[in-house]
Amino acid sequence: MKRIYLIRHCKANGQEAGAQLTIEGRIQAKHLAEFLTEKQIDYIVSSSYERAISSIRPLAKKLNLMIHMDNRLCERVLSTEELVNWMETLRESYEDLDRKLPGGESSRDAMTRGVSVINELYSRTEKNIAVVTHGNLMSLILKYYNNSYGFNEWERLTNPDIYELVKPKNEEETTLNRIWM
Template sequence: MKRIYLIRHCKANGQEASAKLTQEGEVQAGQLADFLHDRFIDWMVSSPYQRAVSTVQPLSQRLGLPIHMDHRLRERVLSSEGMPDWMDKLRKSFDDLDLKLPGGESSREAMTRGVAAIQDLIQRPERNIAVVTHGNLMALILKHFDDSFGFEAWSRLTNPDVYELAVTRDKTIDVKCLWK
């Protein structure tokens, strides 16, 4: 059975691509490496955003594996405009996957690119893959495989968070939360 560990990055100092992990986030990255160390990870891929790469760096160093970048794992842009009611708009975007705000990406567009990255990983020969991404995109990927995963589930995600996508021989995907 193939296992894909879908990981939300550790606590960071912001949302921009160059945002670094906080001191707490750096500690969390070490704890995450401890948590994943015995899961026989044989491939790592990350969003190119600094906070995502830094999240998996301790595990990469421990296992001696490179971190591969995939731009499809970058965070979804809800809108390029500031919105005081962004949380309400985000909630609506889980109900209406085609809702597209100015300068942003619809949930369906983001989900499609995120799931394409996962589908490509399913085709790889490696059996245990660590994938580091961002909360909104992670929630949309999980929603694709479990339609009950919506806004409320997104709001309960933590930094970091880990979900296992277990891929069976018949390509069925079982989703399980591992990080508590």
């Protein structure tokens, strides 16, 4: 049985790639490490954004594991233009998965790149894998496995958050369970 722990990063000072964790976020990262220690993580892969790496670094140090970076886990860009109705546009992107705004990525494209990482991880020999990403991409990966996930589920995600994806050996279906407090 393969277990993938899909993790949203801890609280950060911004959305840019180099944004650091807040003081609260650094404390959350330590709690995240304590929580995940019992899960017997044997492989870690993360978005290359600093807030994602910093969120999992305490666990990696504790377990003496390398953090592998994968840019396919970086956050989705909705648009490179200023959006006055950003929240409504994001909501609509869960309904029209193919809508692509200027300079942005459609929900389907982001979902496809995120799920491609998960599918590759399913073929690895490690049994318990931590995957660190960002809220919008995480919710789109969850939507792939359960189409009822959408904007409302994205809104309910916390920083950090963890979903356990379980795929029994030789089975197609992946089950999802939110396991963060």
